[in-house]
Amino acid sequence: MxxxxxxxxxxxxxxxxxxxxxxxxxxxxxxxxxxxxxxxxxxxxxxxxxxxxxxxxxxxxxxxxxxxxxxxxxxxxxxxxxLFSLDELHDPDSCSALAVEMDTEIGELTEMLWCLTEREEEVVILRLEGFTYAEIAEVLGIGRESVKTLMARAVGRLRLLAQTGAVNRGRRKKANVDIPNT
CATH class of the missing domain: 1.10.1740 (Rna Polymerase Sigma Factor; Chain: A)
Structure with missing residues (x-):
């Protein structure tokens, strides 16, 4: 090169x-x-x-x-x-139009990430940054199927959290949110 x-x-x-x-x-x-x-x-x-x-x-x-x-x-x-919103670090000149439109939703989502395991949180953050499952797998050194599983668990936890309204904005401690196996 x-x-x-x-x-x-x-x-x-x-x-x-x-x-x-x-x-x-x-x-x-x-x-x-x-x-x-x-x-x-x-x-x-x-x-x-x-x-x-x-x-x-x-x-x-x-x-x-x-x-x-x-x-x-x-x-x-x-x-x-x-806890902070990703839009606090947002640089509109270097992000895609889709990311600009998603700032509000991302900000709300990051306030709920406390309920995820560290690995689930990493997967969600990388996905929000536009990484594909294959790219996330490469970055984390895990298989693509593991990324899918982690993402499914994270989405399940976040949905349950949103449904129960258990968002505690000042809390950083990881919660034990049980997700029923379906």
Whole structure:
């Protein structure tokens, strides 16, 4: 891959996925500043790998997998993630029209994510960022069927929560919401 091709690929990824990556990390670590630093570090790693000549078949998936792995390092771990609406971090210039239309619904949904397991929450957040099930599976290092199962559980928990009206906006503790097996 030539330097021009690398530059074009890097620009396309940065322009298309930077905001999404920051929202993803901020939701997990609780700090927009830490999230931006983490994402910059991962984009730098991507650039170095490409310049080194590494073959990366799915750069978006690779990037988010590296971001997810990077987030486990102590320097990126802030306090518990505060409840916030994704539209607080929203950059309208870098998001699709569909994402702009969904801001209100996403904001309401993120206030209910406390009832999900961490893995279910990750799947929902990545899906809201426009990832396909296959891409989510690659980022999380699990099978596509596992993503489907996690998404089904998450949707079931969120539906039950919405039906019972048990939303507690100030609560970050994971709840034990039982979903009947159907």
């Amino acid at each position: 030539s330097h021009d091709e690398i530059a074009r690929l890097f620009d396309a990824l940065y322009g298309g996925w930077y905001s999404s990556a920051v929202r993803y990390v901020a939701r997990r670590c609780g700090s927009v500043a830490l999230a931006e630093d983490c994402v910059h570090e991962c984009f730098l790693r991507l650039c170095k790998e490409l310049l080194r000549g590494a073959r990366i078949d799915n750069p978006k998936g690779w990037l988010f997998k590296v971001i997810r792995n990077e987030m486990t390092k102590p320097r990126w771990i802030g306090g518990p993630a505060p």
